[in-house]
Amino acid sequence: MKFVHEDLAKAAKTAIGMEEEGYSIYINAAKKSKNPLGSATLRAIAEKELLHKKAIENFYSALTGMPAERLSFTEDRLWSSRIKTEVLAGIKSSLDKLSDSDQDLLKAYEISMRMEKEGYDFYNKIASGTDNEDAKKLFSFLAKEENMHYEILQDTHLYLSDPSEWFHKEEKWLVEG
Numbered sequence: 001m002k003f004v005h006e007d008l009a010k011a012a013k014t015a016i017g018m019e020e021e022g023y024s025i026y027i028n029a030a031k032k033s034k035n036p037l038g039s040a041t042l043r044a045i046a047e048k049e050l051l052h053k054k055a056i057e058n059f060y061s062a063l064t065g066m067p068a069e070r071l072s073f074t075e076d077r078l079w080s081s082r083i084k085t086e087v088l089a090g091i092k093s094s095l096d097k098l099s100d101s102d103q104d105l106l107k108a109y110e111i112s113m114r115m116e117k118e119g120y121d122f123y124n125k126i127a128s129g130t131d132n133e134d135a136k137k138l139f140s141f142l143a144k145e146e147n148m149h150y151e152i153l154q155d156t157h158l159y160l161s162d163p164s165e166w167f168h169k170e171e172k173w174l175v176e177g
Contacts, residue, residue, distance in 0.1 A: 019053035
């Protein structure tokens with residue numbers, strides 16, 4: 001699929017909504033977590049979502065000449081609404097049902113990894129489908145960021161669920177005998 005000017009504007013609007021929703025999901029999950037590492041990781045990723053949102057808003061403004069603050073996500077039919085409605089709504093619903101137990105924190109991490117994977121796929125598709133150099137740079141950067149978030153979540157999940165395996169992986173322990 002080739003992304004042209006109008007498609008990029010719609011994709012940017014969708015991306016802004018995704019980043020806002022991601023922030024909300026991560027902050028709410030962090031508030032529910034009683035584990036300091038789990039909460040800190042989720043809060044750090046939430047803050048990155050706000051930085052991503054600002055970068056996308058700047059791109060949108062440069063592309064359209066319209067300030068991103070005037071965007072309406074409730075009235076507009078966003079491009080790729082499947083991502084915003086199905087994926088994010090399902091993730092938010094799953095996280096809303098979590099309690100404060102360690103198992104629920106692990107489940108929140110699994111859900112968050114799925115969200116980061118969806119974001120990566122979305123951004124990568126846009127970056128590879130456009131000739132607009134600014135869009136290519138922005139969405140490639142965002143795809144890399146989503147991948148990095150995924151790796152952070154995956155490592156923290158491993159540490160929380162199986163600390164000995166995490167140390168084995170990180171320290172590259174040798175089995176001697």
